[in-house]
Amino acid sequence: MSSDRIREKLQILSAAAKYDVSCASSGVNRKNTSKGLGDAHACGICHSFTEDGRCIALLKLLYTNNCIYDCAFCISRRSNDIPRAAFTVDEIVDLTVNFYRRNYIEGLFLSSGIFRNADYTMERLTLIVKKLRLEHRFNGYIHLKTIPGASEDLIMEAGLYADRMSINLELPTEAALKQLAPEKSHETVKRELGLVHNKLVLYKDERKIIKSTPRFVPAGQSTQMVIGATKETDKDIMYTASAYYKGFSLKRVYYSGYIPVNDDSRMPAIGSQPPLLRENRLYQTDWLIRLYGFEVQEILNDANPHLDTDMDPKLSWALRNLHMFPVDVNTAAYEMILRVPGIGILSAKKIIQARRYGRLHVQQLQKIGISYNRAKFFITCADSPYALKDPDAVYIKKNIMDNSKSKYLKVPQNQLSLF
Amino acid sequence: MINYLYDGTFSGLLSAIFDSYDRRDKAVSVYPEFLYSPDLFLDEYTVITDEQKALRVWKGLQHKLSDRWQLNMYMASFTENREEIQHLFDCIHYIFDSKQNISYNYGNEHVISVAQTARKVHKERHRIVEFLRFQHTVDGMFFAKIDPLYNVLPLVRNHFKNRYADQQWIIYDTKRRYGVYYDLHEVKEVTFNFDESLIDKKRNKLTENMVSQEEELYNNLWKDYYKSINIAERKNSKLQKQFLPQRFWKNLIEMNA
Ligand code: SF4
Numbered sequence: 001m002s003s004d005r006i007r008e009k010l011q012i013l014s015a016a017a018k019y020d021v022s023c024a025s026s027g028v029n030r031k032n033t034s035k036g037l038g039d040a041h042a043c044g045i046c047h048s049f050t051e052d053g054r055c056i057a058l059l060k061l062l063y064t065n066n067c068i069y070d071c072a073f074c075i076s077r078r079s080n081d082i083p084r085a086a087f088t089v090d091e092i093v094d095l096t097v098n099f100y101r102r103n104y105i106e107g108l109f110l111s112s113g114i115f116r117n118a119d120y121t122m123e124r125l126t127l128i129v130k131k132l133r134l135e136h137r138f139n140g141y142i143h144l145k146t147i148p149g150a151s152e153d154l155i156m157e158a159g160l161y162a163d164r165m166s167i168n169l170e171l172p173t174e175a176a177l178k179q180l181a182p183e184k185s186h187e188t189v190k191r192e193l194g195l196v197h198n199k200l201v202l203y204k205d206e207r208k209i210i211k212s213t214p215r216f217v218p219a220g221q222s223t224q225m226v227i228g229a230t231k232e233t234d235k236d237i238m239y240t241a242s243a244y245y246k247g248f249s250l251k252r253v254y255y256s257g258y259i260p261v262n263d264d265s266r267m268p269a270i271g272s273q274p275p276l277l278r279e280n281r282l283y284q285t286d287w288l289i290r291l292y293g294f295e296v297q298e299i300l301n302d303a304n305p306h307l308d309t310d311m312d313p314k315l316s317w318a319l320r321n322l323h324m325f326p327v328d329v330n331t332a333a334y335e336m337i338l339r340v341p342g343i344g345i346l347s348a349k350k351i352i353q354a355r356r357y358g359r360l361h362v363q364q365l366q367k368i369g370i371s372y373n374r375a376k377f378f379i380t381c382a383d384s385p386y387a388l389k390d391p392d393a394v395y396i397k398k399n400i401m402d403n404s405k406s407k408y409l410k411v412p413q414n415q416l417s418l419f
Numbered sequence: 420m421i422n423y424l425y426d427g428t429f430s431g432l433l434s435a436i437f438d439s440y441d442r443r444d445k446a447v448s449v450y451p452e453f454l455y456s457p458d459l460f461l462d463e464y465t466v467i468t469d470e471q472k473a474l475r476v477w478k479g480l481q482h483k484l485s486d487r488w489q490l491n492m493y494m495a496s497f498t499e500n501r502e503e504i505q506h507l508f509d510c511i512h513y514i515f516d517s518k519q520n521i522s523y524n525y526g527n528e529h530v531i532s533v534a535q536t537a538r539k540v541h542k543e544r545h546r547i548v549e550f551l552r553f554q555h556t557v558d559g560m561f562f563a564k565i566d567p568l569y570n571v572l573p574l575v576r577n578h579f580k581n582r583y584a585d586q587q588w589i590i591y592d593t594k595r596r597y598g599v600y601y602d603l604h605e606v607k608e609v610t611f612n613f614d615e616s617l618i619d620k621k622r623n624k625l626t627e628n629m630v631s632q633e634e635e636l637y638n639n640l641w642k643d644y645y646k647s648i649n650i651a652e653r654k655n656s657k658l659q660k661q662f663l664p665q666r667f668w669k670n671l672i673e674m675n676a
Contacts, residue, residue: 003636003639006636006640007639007640007643010640010643010644010647011643011646011647014643014644014647014648015647015648017648018647018648018649018650019650023642031581032581032582032584032661035584035585036584036585037585037586038582038583039581041581044551045545045549046662047549047550048645048663048671048674049658049659049662049663050552050645050648050649050650051649051651051654051655051656051659052649052650052654052655052657052658052659053655053656053657053658053659053661053662054650054653054654055649055662056645059668061649072506095640098633098637099637099640099641101553101555101583102552102554102641103551103552103553103563104552104554104556104641119628137585164508178471253492259650259651259652273652274652274653276653306562329643337467350525351525353523353524353525354523354524354525354526356523356524357519357521357523357524357526357527360526361526364525364526367525367526367528367531368525368526372427380623
C-alpha cells in the first residue's frame with residue numbers, strides 16, 4: 001500500500017469515528033493463550049489522552065464512511081458532500097496489529113457507515129475481527145458496532161470474536177429519532193440488543209456446565225445517546241437509560257454532548273458549544289444509579305425533571321432529603337454512608353473497616369480521604385462539631401458553594417469528576 | 420534513638436525488622452543507603468540483609484495479613500521517600516505488636532500511610548503500562564526506555580511478558596541503568612550502560628539507522644490518528660495534563676509534533 005493513501009484513509013475514517021465516545025477497554029480478562037499477541041485487562045488501560053482529556057485506549061475506526069442512510073446529526077450521512085473512503089480488511093488488521101505491538105493501543109473499536117446494505121457491511125466487519133483473532137492470534141480488546149438491520153446469523157458470528165458489542169440509540173426518544181433519522185428506530189436497536197443479550201445469557205449458563213462453550217461478547221453491550229440535539233429533559237434521558245440498563249443488562253450507556261456538524265434548523269447551529277456540563281451531570285447520575293444504589297426516580301421525577309447545574313446530583317438529592325441526615329458514620333449502614341455527599345465508594349469501604357477498631361474522629365476521616373468540607377454537614381462522628389438540629393438546605397448549599405468556588409463556578413470541566 | 424541503615428531492598432527492610440526485635444531497639448529510624456547522610460549525634464547500626472531472617476519476618480506477616488495487605492506492603496516498599504519508609508517500618512511493628520488483626524485500621528497513621536504509598540507505587544506502575552512505547556529496531560526487536568519515579572521494572576515485567584509473548588523486547592530504565600529483556604522464552608535482567616549516541620536527542624527516539632523500515636510510517640500514522648480523533652470543541656488541557664503528566668510527554672511521539 002502507498003503510505004500517502006493509507007495516511008489519508010486513516011485521517012478520514014478516524015475523524016468520522018470520533019463521535020462515538022466509548023473508549024472503554026475494560027470488563028474482560030482475555031488471556032494470551034498459546035503465545036499469541038496481546039491480552040485484555042478487566043481494569044482497562046489508557047495509552048494516551050486527547051487535548052480534551054479523553055482516554056485513548058482503542059484504535060477507533062470506521063470501515064467506511066460511505067452510507068446509504070441520511071441521519072441529520074451525522075457527518076457521514078449520504079447527502080453530505082465530503083471525502084469518502086473505505087479500508088480494505090487487511091489494512092485495518094495491519095494497523096491494529098502494528099499499533100498494538102508498539103503499545104499504542106489496547107485494541108480496536110470498529111464501526112462503519114452502512115455500505116450497500118446492512119448485511120454486506122456487517123459481513124466485512126466480521127471478516128476483520130475474525131482475521132485478527134484466528135490468523136493473527138490477536139487477544140487484545142475488540143469493540144464491534146452492530147450494524148442496524150444486520151441478519152441474526154452475522155451478528156451471532158461476530159459475537160464469538162468481539163469482546164463488546166454496541167448499537168446506538170442515537171437520540172433519547174423514538175419521537176426525536178423518527179424526526180431526525182427516519183430510517184432508524186429504537187425498535188431495531190431493541191431487537192439487536194435483545195438478540196445478543198439472550199445469547200449471552202444462554203452461553204453463560206451453558207459455560208457453567210460445559211466448560212468448552214465458546215465465549216460470547218464477554219465484556220457485554222453498551223449504547224450511546226446524543227444529548228442536546230433535541231429537546232428532551234434530563235428525566236427523559238435518564239429514564240430511557242435506566243430502562244435499557246434493566247432490559248438488556250447493558251454495561252454502559254454513554255451520553256455524548258451534541259457537536260453540530262450539519263446545518264439543520266431543527267438542531268443547534270454549527271459553532272454552538274457542546275453541552276459539556278450537562279453531559280457531566282448525566283454521567284454523575286448514571287454512576288449514582290449503577291454504583292451508589294440510587295433509583296432513578298429519587299433523583300429525577302416530575303417535580304425535578306432537570307438536574308441542577310450548579311451542584312452535583314448527589315448533593316441535590318441530599319439537600320432535598322435532609323430528614324435522612326445527619327448520618328452517624330460510626331454506626332450507619334454502608335448503603336447510607338455511600339449516600340453522603342463528599343464520601344465516595346473507596347472511603348465508604350474504608351470507614352466500615354476502620355470503625356471496627358474504635359470510633360472514628362474527624363481527623364481520621366480526613367486522612368481516609370473523604371471530602372470533609374462537604375460531608376461535615378451530613379455526618380456525625382466521635383468528635384463531630386456539627387450538630388445539625390435544624391438543618392437548612394439554603395445555608396448548607398451556600399456554605400458548600402462558597403468553599404468550593406474554584407470547582408463549581410468555572411466553566412464545565414469536560415470530565416467526570418465524581419463527587 | 421538509633422539510625423538503621425539498610426540496602427534499600429524489601430528483604431533488607433524485613434531484616435531490619437528482625438534485628439530491631441532481636442536487639443530490642445526502640446525508636447528506630449530507618450534509612451535506605453541511597454538516602455542516608457550520617458548523623459554524628461545518633462547511634463548507627465548497619466543492617467546486613469539476610470534472606471533467612473527476611474523470610475521469617477515475611478512468613479509472620481503473611482500469617483497476620485490478607486492477600487490484599489501483603490501486596491500493599493510489597494508495593495509500599497518500592498517508595499524512595501524516607502518518611503513513607505519509616506511509616507512502613509512502624510506499621511510492621513504495629514502489626515506484630517497487636518493481638519488483633521489491625522491491618523484495616525485506617526484510623527492509624529502508619530496503616531493509612533502504607534495504604535497510600537502502595538497506591539502511589541501502583542499508580543506509577545500503571546502509568547508505565549500505559550505510556551511506555553516500543554520502537555521497532557532494525558534487528559526486529561522492540562525497544563522502550565523509561566524513567567519512572569520508583570523502580571517499577573520488577574512490577575511490570577510480567578505484564579509485558581504476557582502481552583507481548585510473540586515478539587522480542589527490551590525495556591530499559593535510564594534512571595537506574597538496567598533493563599529487562601524478553602527472548603521469546605523468558606524475561607532476564609540485563610545491566611548495561613546505554614550508548615547515548617543511539618538516541619536522536621532532538622526527537623528523543625532511536626536514531627534513524629537503528630529503527631526498522633516501517634517504523635517511520637507507523638509513527639506518522641499514530642500521530643495522524645492522535646490529531647484526527649481530537650474534538651476541538653471539547654478542548655481541556657488541564658484535564659489532559661492531570662491524566663497524562665508532562666514528564667511522560669517526551670516519550671510519546673504524538674505529544675511532540
Ligand atoms: S447510519 Fe450511521 S453513518 Fe449512516 S448516516 Fe446514520 S449515523 Fe451516520
